[in-house]
Amino acid sequence: MNTLPKTFSFKMPAEATPLGYRPRPAQVLLEVSRLRKRFPQGDTPAVERVGFTLGEGELLALLGPSGCGKTTTLRMIGGFEHPDEGTITLRRRDITHLPPEARGIGFVFQDYALFPHLNVLDNVRFGLRRMPRAEAKAKAREMLGMVGLAGLEGRKPSELSGGQQQRVALARTLAMSPPLVLMDEPFSNLDAAMRVETRQEVRKLMKAAGSAGILVTHDQEEALAIADRVAVMEAGRVLQIGTPDEIYRNPASEFVASFLGRSNILTGTASGLEAATPFGTLPLSRAANGAVALAVRPEQIMLEPDPEGAASVVGREFRGHDQLYWVQEGERCMLVISGPGASIDIGTRVRLRICDCVVPLV
Ligand code: ADP
Ligand code: MG
Secondary structure (H helix, E strand, O other), rough: OOOOOOOEEEEOOOOOOOOOOOOOOEEEEEEEEEEOOOOOOOOOOEEEEEEEEEEEOOOOEEEEEOOOOOHHHHHHOOOOOOOEEEEEOOOOEEEEOHHHHOEEEEEEOOOOOOOOOOHHHHHHHHHOOOOOOHHHHHHHHHHHHHHOOOOOOOHHHHHHOOOHHHHHHHHHOOOOOEEEEEEEEOOOOOOOOHHHHHHHHHHHHHHHOOOOOEEEEEEEEHHHHOOOOOEEEEEOOEEEEEOOHHHHOOOOOOHHHHHHOOOEEEEEEEEEEEEEEOOEEEEEEEEEEEEEEEEEHHHHEEEEEOOOOOOOOEEEEEEEOEEEEEEEOEEEEEEEEEOOOOOOOOOOEEEEEEEEEEEEEE
């Protein structure tokens, strides 16, 4: 089995895309460059100029709405789809035109693709056919122990829950110690509670095995929760790539600001690190100039009851750990999240204050 992944730090080389960055070359596992794919029936390319790098042991989420090209990108990396343009290199070897089985990449399919007639142990052993029998059996048992399924070796897939089947599929893939595992919506067949539990387990197992992973998802919460970095896609392109924290705090565009969490969009006039806005002069998270759209997260706004206030509460959603308010001020409706304290009734006049940097969008 591989050793635990080394941690790595990043620096931004000159050729990196704006707001993206690359791991240092020595630690790059996968490099995807300017991938393009147009299906014969499609008016526009399904994937257009997609490029990113992945470090050894790193977990990347490809996040975007349905139809934005996530699966097509993954299938090109796996070798199941041929790109019209672009290159894919794995550990500096050009694999763009290799068949899937020659790439040494693991794949976890959405439906797990387990053999129904084989028991759990034999499903995991299947990928180890070239290993001596006893060794393969020991390895399969070790992997099943690692994914928490020791004792269930003799069961058939139909005698397991969805989450357990998912772990068998992962054990089968990780048993081959691939440097990279591709996963397309791997949790979509699980119920909500199971999904949350399984995704943290999968992350832990991938890290323990030292395999890097690319996970396709349309669920922003899942991407933020599991990935080291997230690539946000729209209409065939990668719009932004960065750590969950970076992308949430510093979305580059209105699409990213609204797809990843919720954002209020204001207009303002920026000069350097501040902007004149309907809420007064506010500090900016990065410098900008001229007319700009600004993203403000609902949790960055303070709501104060004030009989003289210019705004009023028009909607409310109690969520236990916090409360969501819709607040109308003139033409503008703002979304505000405040703590679980006393509720403010609908119809109450309030004052809004923005108490943080706001993000200028491109
Ligand atoms: P996602 O996984 O993000 O939902 P896909 O990569 O599956 O998106 O699809 C991207 C676009 O390419 C969509 O418009 C889809 O209809 C189209 N597409 C995907 N696969 C095929 C195919 N085999 N033939 C024709 N069009 C396809
Ligand atoms: Mg898909």
